[in-house]
Amino acid sequence: MQNLRRQRLAGNSFLRHNWFVKILAVSDQVIDRMYTLAPGGHFQEVGLILGCGDLPYTYLEYIVTMLNMPMYYVPGNHDPEHSQTDQRARAEGGFNLDLKTAYIKNALIGGFGGCIWYRPDGTNQYTQADAYLRAFSMIPQLLTNRIKYGRALDVLISHSPPFGIHDDILDPAHHGFKALNWLARFARPLYLLHGHTHFYRNNLETQETLSGTTKVINVYPYKILEI
Ligand SMILES: [Zn+2]
Numbered sequence: 001m002q003n004l005r006r007q008r009l010a011g012n013s014f015l016r017h018n019w020f021v022k023i024l025a026v027s028d029q030v031i032d033r034m035y036t037l038a039p040g041g042h043f044q045e046v047g048l049i050l051g052c053g054d055l056p057y058t059y060l061e062y063i064v065t066m067l068n069m070p071m072y073y074v075p076g077n078h079d080p081e082h083s084q085t086d087q088r089a090r091a092e093g094g095f096n097l098d099l100k101t102a103y104i105k106n107a108l109i110g111g112f113g114g115c116i117w118y119r120p121d122g123t124n125q126y127t128q129a130d131a132y133l134r135a136f137s138m139i140p141q142l143l144t145n146r147i148k149y150g151r152a153l154d155v156l157i158s159h160s161p162p163f164g165i166h167d168d169i170l171d172p173a174h175h176g177f178k179a180l181n182w183l184a185r186f187a188r189p190l191y192l193l194h195g196h197t198h199f200y201r202n203n204l205e206t207q208e209t210l211s212g213t214t215k216v217i218n219v220y221p222y223k224i225l226e227i
Pocket residue numbers: 054076077078115159195196197
């Protein structure tokens with residue numbers, strides 16, 4: 001995974017230093033082993049925690065408490081609508097990165113929550129058109145990053161996969177967002193980490209796919225990567 005960064009570093013005069021941060025990304029399913037692995041020091045080199053949605057906030061709070069590292073997450077369609085005032089609608093100790101970008105540990109990360117709209121009363125669900133509007137709302141931040149840091153994003157976290165990559169065309173609830181394909185082409189992150197689709201569904205054996213210059217990774221249920 002470091003090869004992509006080295007290629008980017010070699011071709012980008014703005015980046016003059018090598019840096020690596022180990023990331024623990026989690027999504028969609030509570031892993032019971034986390035309750036023994038985290039206290040046992042298994043993730044002690046992890047410097048950044050990323051959540052790709054559909055996880056109980058108590059689980060995220062447990063991870064951030066055990067590892068004591070910055071955590072950023074996006075909400076999934078099984079998460080409540082985000083609220084600053086309702087403690088049940090946010091993960092304490094973490095930052096909701098939906099439609100935002102952040103510069104943390106020399107990494108530029110961005111977030112895009114939710115999934116495709118598939119039922120009327122669903123939370124964090126959007127039509128393809130709504131998703132485009134949401135993605136376009138990130139343009140000012142991405143351009144600012146490009147001016148300030150020489151690149152728009154290193155890692156994009158989302159709940160939904162992009163359209164046609166790790167999604168499931170046979171299931172209306174698991175169509176990917178076309179806006180994410182656009183966002184990846186525009187911001188050119190090294191990695192797009194997503195959740196939402198599980199491997200027991202059709203045609204979802206592939207966990208990593210290179211799309212342009214972005215490696216798309218299905219995080220379900222967790223991944224560790226170094227950038
Ligand atoms: Zn989901």
